[in-house]
């Protein structure tokens with residue numbers, strides 16, 4: 555059977571918008587410069603960008619482990635299987651230990667590993683991360699899972715009838731819709747129908763509450779309304795902060811949707827403004843995508859070596875660590 559040729563088609567997502575807003579060079583390297591790096595015949599530079607773009611940092615790693623665990627648990631409940639929280643915690647711990655070893659050896663340069671994790675920028679760039687920080691990272695995962703199991707969500711999920719489940723982190727191949735002719739990726743962590751038959755979209759968060767998340771769930775609401783044919787204002791959305799034990803409902807109304815669509819249209823126009831040919835999604839030369847002047851952005855960026863920002867980022871990192879160490883400790 556012939557394999558379909560992959561083409562770098564233009565699409566939009568909240569994370570793409572964020573990258574575009576934060577550093578144009580990172581955006582270019584992530585969406586264009588690294589394209590094709592998986593091919594056996596890829597050039598060394600492209601291959602390097604591709605491997606680097608797949609790396610996580612320790613915070614996003616912790617978040618993705620929690621997401622993967624909660625996803626598996628929800629799928630178990632959907633299938634009517636029993637779940638033991640202690641087993642889930644033990645599996646998460648083992649997974650992170652295996653991930654850490656794989657990453658510390660930099661095996662991501664030579665071996666395939668697992669879909670949602672390849673390695674860590676901290677190892678790639680030999681960052682001096684104290685043991686305490688690695689332990690804290692595990693604590694973040696443990697606490698998030700602990701709160702999840704003690705929250706209202708397990709009882710709610712187990713009470714859902716088969717027809718009330720819509721989707722659980724269904725992935726890029728499934729969760730997308732078209733807005734003004736543009737493919738938009740919006741992958742809700744959990745979507746179901748409440749007792750009244752109306753859709754609810756849930757997004758799990760491991761970090762602290764921050765701006766921009768509302769925007770993300772508005773995109774999910776639009777996706778769910780299109781895919782499952784509900785008026786968008788009937789979709790309820792919930793941001794659940796697993797480490798803070800907080801839930802925040804984001805109000806979806808027509809005015810919020812109009813504002814979302816206006817920002818989306820502007821974001822797409824800005825991105826397309828950086829193309830020489832919109833039909834083939836061909837970008838301008840890399841020089842048209844300047845590196846950010848804010849070196850603090852480079853501290854967690856996977857592309858700091860190809861950008862020549864290794865030393866500058868290391869200096870800022872050292873300053874940040876010194877500042878942290880000087881902060882008074884809260885008892």
Ligand code: SF4
Pocket residue numbers: 577578579580581583845846851852855856857858859861863
């Ligand atoms: S290292 Fe800095 S300049 Fe380079 S892509 Fe990353 S954030 Fe942008």
